[in-house]
Amino acid sequence: MNCEHCKERLATVTVTQVVNGQKSEKHYCEVCAQSFHPFNLDFHKEEQIPIHQLVSNLFGLPVWNSGAQEKAPSTPKKSDQCPTCGFTFRKFLNEGKLGCPQCYETFGKQLPLVLSKIQAGTTHSGKAPGKPNHHNEWIKKQIDSTREQLQLAIHEERFEDAAELRDEIRELERKLERGGVDAP
Numbered sequence: 379m380n381c382e383h384c385k386e387r388l389a390t391v392t393v394t395q396v397v398n399g400q401k402s403e404k405h406y407c408e409v410c411a412q413s414f415h416p417f418n419l420d421f422h423k424e425e426q427i428p429i430h431q432l433v434s435n436l437f438g439l440p441v442w443n444s445g446a447q448e449k450a451p452s453t454p455k456k457s458d459q460c461p462t463c464g465f466t467f468r469k470f471l472n473e474g475k476l477g478c479p480q481c482y483e484t485f486g487k488q489l490p491l492v493l494s495k496i497q498a499g500t501t502h503s504g505k506a507p508g509k510p511n512h513h514n515e516w517i518k519k520q521i522d523s524t525r526e527q528l529q530l531a532i533h534e535e536r537f538e539d540a541a542e543l544r545d546e547i548r549e550l551e552r553k554l555e556r557g558g559v560d561a562p
Contacts, residue, residue: 381407460484514554521550 381389387407394403459466465477467485471492476482482489524547531540 379405381405381410383407383410514557517550517554521547521554524550 379389381387382405384407387409389405389407391406391408391411392403393406393411394401396402458468460477460481461484462480463477465481465484467488470476470481470485476485524543528540528543528547531537531543
């Protein structure tokens with residue numbers, strides 16, 4: 379198959395794009411793919427691209443790769459470095475993680491832009507590791523209590539009540555699966 383752009387060279391690169399659930403594929407030669415593809419890839423390499431490289435490329439930020447032929451950037455200014463660990467924002471983009479808690483304050487103005495592009499927002503709204511979720515415990519107790527009521531209703535042959543209790547248990551279990559959050 380020939381390249382869809384130049385129609386001269388053999389197409390060796392397939393670019394797949396999914397927009398609103400619709401998948402489209404384009405087939406390019408290496409030359410055309412390098413000129414169109416935003417990640418500036420070397421298609422002769424047999425290795426995967428690290429996630430920090432992809433994130434940096436998405437934001438149009440240069441990535442310093444110590445193993446590459448690129449020259450290291452000049453010594454960063456003190457304001458571009460964490461005073462505690464010496465971590466730089468560029469190093470964060472390369473590694474995908476910060477060096478210490480002070481880095482969050484040092485790079486506080488730059489982080490929201492990056493974080494809002496790679497996750498839903500810049501504030502934590504989920505579970506915290508190691509902390510019990512008291513709402514989930516309440517739901518579990520509610521399920522146990524409702525199951526006892528269900529068994530009693532079945533024993534007393536109140537089947538309509540039993541069906542309602544069964545439905546209530548299912549709803550509580552769904553709520554528990556969602557982390558105790560009511561769905562809209």
